Amino acid sequence: MDITWIAVDWGTSNLRAWAMGPAGPLAQATSDEGMGKLAPAEFEPALLRLISPWLTRPTAVLACGMVGARQGWREAKYRATPCTPVDAAGILHVPTHDPRLTFHIAPGLSQDRPADVMRGEETQVAGVLALHPGFDGVICHPGTHSKWVHVSAGEVVSFQTFMTGELFALLSTQSVLRHGMAEGWDDAAFDAGVADALQSPDKFAARLFSLRAELLLHGLTPAQSRARLSGLLIGIELAGAKPYWLGQRVMLVGAPALAASYTRALGSQGLAPETLDATACTLAGLSRLHSQMSQK
Amino acid sequence: MDITWIAVDWGTSNLRAWAMGPAGPLAQATSDEGMGKLAPAEFEPALLRLISPWLTRPTAVLACGMVGARQGWREAKYRATPCTPVDAAGILHVPTHDPRLTFHIAPGLSQDRPADVMRGEETQVAGVLALHPGFDGVICHPGTHSKWVHVSAGEVVSFQTFMTGELFALLSTQSVLRHGMAEGWDDAAFDAGVADALQSPDKFAARLFSLRAELLLHGLTPAQSRARLSGLLIGIELAGAKPYWLGQRVMLVGAPALAASYTRALGSQGLAPETLDATACTLAGLSRLHSQMSQK
Numbered sequence A, B: 001m002d003i004t005w006i007a008v009d010w011g012t013s014n015l016r017a018w019a020m021g022p023a024g025p026l027a028q029a030t031s032d033e034g035m036g037k038l039a040p041a042e043f044e045p046a047l048l049r050l051i052s053p054w055l056t057r058p059t060a061v062l063a064c065g066m067v068g069a070r071q072g073w074r075e076a077k078y079r080a081t082p083c084t085p086v087d088a089a090g091i092l093h094v095p096t097h098d099p100r101l102t103f104h105i106a107p108g109l110s111q112d113r114p115a116d117v118m119r120g121e122e123t124q125v126a127g128v129l130a131l132h133p134g135f136d137g138v139i140c141h142p143g144t145h146s147k148w149v150h151v152s153a154g155e156v157v158s159f160q161t162f163m164t165g166e167l168f169a170l171l172s173t174q175s176v177l178r179h180g181m182a183e184g185w186d187d188a189a190f191d192a193g194v195a196d197a198l199q200s201p202d203k204f205a206a207r208l209f210s211l212r213a214e215l216l217l218h219g220l221t222p223a224q225s226r227a228r229l230s231g232l233l234i235g236i237e238l239a240g241a242k243p244y245w246l247g248q249r250v251m252l253v254g255a256p257a258l259a260a261s262y263t264r265a266l267g268s269q270g271l272a273p274e275t276l277d278a279t280a281c282t283l284a285g286l287s288r289l290h291s292q293m294s295q296k
Helices: A040-054 A121-131 A164-173 A176-180 A187-199 A201-218 A222-240 A256-267 A278-295 B040-054 B121-131 B164-173 B176-180 B187-199 B201-218 B222-240 B256-267 B278-295
Strands: A005-010 A015-021 A024-031 A059-064 A092-094 A101-105 A109-111 A116-118 A137-141 A146-152 A155-162 A250-253 A274-276 B005-010 B015-021 B024-031 B059-064 B092-094 B101-105 B109-111 B116-118 B137-141 B146-152 B155-162 B250-253 B274-276
Touching: A005 A040, A005 A278, A015 A040, A015 A278, A024 A040, A024 A278, A040 A059, A040 A101, A059 A278, A109 A155, A109 B201, A116 A155, A116 B201, A121 A137, A121 A146, A121 A250, A121 A274, A121 A278, A155 A222, A155 B201, A164 A176, A164 A222, A164 B164, A164 B201, A176 A201, A176 A222, A187 A201, A187 A222, A187 A256, A201 A222, A201 B109, A201 B116, A201 B155, A201 B164, A201 B201, A201 B222, A222 A256, A222 B201, A250 A256, A256 A274, A274 A278, B005 B040, B005 B278, B015 B040, B015 B278, B024 B040, B024 B278, B040 B059, B040 B101, B059 B278, B109 B155, B116 B155, B121 B137, B121 B146, B121 B250, B121 B274, B121 B278, B155 B222, B164 B176, B164 B222, B176 B201, B176 B222, B187 B201, B187 B222, B187 B256, B201 B222, B222 B256, B250 B256, B256 B274, B274 B278
Parallel strands: A005 A059, A059 A101, A137 A250, A250 A274, B005 B059, B059 B101, B137 B250, B250 B274
Antiparallel strands: A005 A015, A015 A024, A092 A101, A109 A116, A137 A146, A146 A155, B005 B015, B015 B024, B092 B101, B109 B116, B137 B146, B146 B155
8 A cells, every 4th residue: 555644533532544545545444542531641552553554654644633632642722713724834743652653633723702612623624625615605513512614715714613412412311301212213303393492492491391291291202202302402503503504505514314404404494505424524624734734 | 296297298319208296397307218219119118217206106198299200109190280289189199008107199280282290399389379378470490390380369370391400410510511610609600691591592502612612712710610501501491481480470499599599590680589498388388288188
């Protein structure tokens, strides 16, 4: 294999690496040694466990994501928006013990007011711009901490994060609602949740308890309950993110099932967002940043 | 002691009992054998461990709370609102093995649309009416599942439950926000959270993540973060409960610290609610129901 560099997406839960050749990825490797499990001294060994078969010579490694957080390998200071999503001038070199490694971290972005931060999505935004040159509009990254990013003239103008996915995980597995939740889905219940939250976001905490009461009184099924909860959470997110999506071209970057839910919810508001593969965007963004570094 | 009957408040987490004499409580006993820890066959032994010193002769025991839930000792069917908060005709007799016990459960209330249920608060509502005859207005029970109850002409007209306290517990101890939370308080941060949620309930999930971002970017302190989270949650509850409190006489029935937070939040909207002691209301309600039973 003619490995020219290694791309790394190092999040809270997972570590993913790609051996990159001149024409794109040659091989992929994944482990569960995410940032959340590692002390600073444990990052280099975790990386080597995954990529040492590829290190036949000194190789540049470029990583994005939570590896650059304050609790990560080493803190990569946020770049302040408005700014381009990635910039070779902002990357952080992290010294390593293994002489075969040259390790760099792409920093996240910050926004002063309203206070907000991202780590990883900025690289996906750069990937969207690489895959769709001249894109002007809004990129939505659904997930644990969903992000809406306004992109114009090649820059991140503003963004806003919603704790939607984390609320869903907590409420469906840790709260009193867990007793009435199960795998499965119900489109009508999801749609009702979206519509309800968009119309009455102030009733959010009451609608949550309604799931419990409707289970007890009206036989709401576990699948209906789970889909309605998802709808309520995505609906209140869409209510809050309306200044982002109203009248805009929207791109969704996320896992297929979640992107399908957001597409359905946005469809109820007359939007038809495009969906891009999250991994493809991450790789395109890291590749763009790597080529910028090489041109320096 | 001239024990004429025994009053019991049996919730999810705790079991509390009072030996009642002709003029009121003579003794109190508490254990942590709440409904949540007990299988149906374990309720009678748990009760006897607490009250057997008082059982010098056959004694009537009247209980309210989650003991009557589907997962409790025995299910006491909800009474449907609108109705009086308690009614001797609705109580459930539960057979016991110990011949000294005559055990009854006060049922909760249900509301068909919007679907809602309560178990325990109905007894406190009866207590408010016993302590303030002719009360007409709104009773707020802040807590894990906060309830707003509209009372008129001695009946519960309607009510609505908000999952406020449970959301606070989950977010402050289980979510990403827990890293920036600590005991302590900050009135200004609480007020800002209340105002923000009342004005923009749709931004709820974004404001949650802001707590994290303001910690990282602007040095929000753990005490400020905790107070702002409480303010956001109480604020969005007040936004949703506005049809209940707007222009109404409001009584708060709850723990002192929590009632003080609600008083402060309602004060920002020009209300000056009265606060009643929750235990006093429970005992007054059980006493009223007990005397109704005796008159049957």
